[in-house]
Amino acid sequence: MRVYTNTSGLVKRIDFSSNKLNGDPTEISCLVGLVSLNLSRNQLTGQITPDIGKLESLDSLDLSRNQKDGRFPASLARIDRLGFLDLSYNNLTGKIPNGTQLQSFDPTVYAGNPYEEIGPDQVSNEDDKDDQLISYGFYISMGLRFAVGFWGVCGSLIYIREWRYTYFKFLNLLNDWFYVRVVLIKWKLTDA
Ligand SMILES: *[C@@H]1O[C@H](CO)[C@@H](O)[C@H](O)[C@H]1NC(C)=O
Ligand SMILES: *[C@@H]1O[C@H](CO)[C@@H](O)[C@H](O)[C@H]1NC(C)=O
Numbered sequence: 001m002r003v004y005t006n007t008s009g010l011v012k013r014i015d016f017s018s019n020k021l022n023g024d025p026t027e028i029s030c031l032v033g034l035v036s037l038n039l040s041r042n043q044l045t046g047q048i049t050p051d052i053g054k055l056e057s058l059d060s061l062d063l064s065r066n067q068k069d070g071r072f073p074a075s076l077a078r079i080d081r082l083g084f085l086d087l088s089y090n091n092l093t094g095k096i097p098n099g100t101q102l103q104s105f106d107p108t109v110y111a112g113n114p115y116e117e118i119g120p121d122q123v124s125n126e127d128d129k130d131d132q133l134i135s136y137g138f139y140i141s142m143g144l145r146f147a148v149g150f151w152g153v154c155g156s157l158i159y160i161r162e163w164r165y166t167y168f169k170f171l172n173l174l175n176d177w178f179y180v181r182v183v184l185i186k187w188k189l190t191d192a
Contacts, residue, residue: 009033017041017062029054036060040086044068048092053078060084064109067091072115077102088112 011031015038024046028037034055044066052061053075061082069091076082077100085105089112096102096110096118107117157164 012036014038024049026051028052031055032057034058038062039066040064042066047071048073048076048087050075052076055079056081058082062086063090064088065090069093072096072102074100085109 008030009032012033013036014028014031014034015036017038017040019042021039021042021044024044025039026046026049028034029049029051032054035057036059037055038060040062041064044063046068047070048063048068050073052073056079058079059081061079061084064086065088067090068087071094072087072092074097077097080101082101085102086109088109092110092113092115095116110117157167
């Protein structure tokens with residue numbers, strides 16, 4: 001058994017697939033230069049280490065057909081270069097981190113896991129449609145109410161003679177009444 005110290009960054013590719021490896025190789029995240037990792041078809045357990053995000057050069061990650069459990073590590077989404085991913089047939093739960101490129105992979109790369117699937121159609125914006133309907137309805141009814149209110153009053157004043165007389169008579173009365181009040185108040189004030 002060898003212990004590598006300074007050279008661990010030089011390891012580019014590891015393919016230990018189709019062996020009988022078990023346990024949880026968290027140390028793998030020290031191989032920061034790793035471009036391709038294939039640990040498929042083993043008996044690996046434990047969660048996918050949250051440090052997986054340190055493998056920034058990783059282009060291909062195949063952990064399919066193991067017994068990895070726990071959630072999808074959010075740090076996996078930090079690996080921009082990840083072009084190939086296969087996590088199928090493990091025991092991964094939870095959701096694929098939202099709003100990340102991890103959602104752009106084909107669902108088959110997550111197949112065989114008891115995770116929560118969210119189809120793109122389920123994320124659709126039905127709430128937005130409701131909002132739009134409400135605002136359309138609101139503006140239409142506001143317009144109608146204005147038309148009915150405005151023309152109900154002015155239209156009838158224009159077209160119905162008696163109403164017009166009554167209305168202006170009423171305005172005259174109101175005017176007289178105000179005039180009288182104002183004069184009375186004035187008198188009271190000058191008296192005092
Ligand atoms: C990993 O190894 C398996 C089995 O040897 C193979 O089928 C698979 O294609 C490999 N994955 C990648 C990304 O090369
Ligand atoms: C998956 O996880 C569940 C709950 O932790 C456990 O009961 C089950 O045995 C696991 N299945 C496999 C294939 O490891």
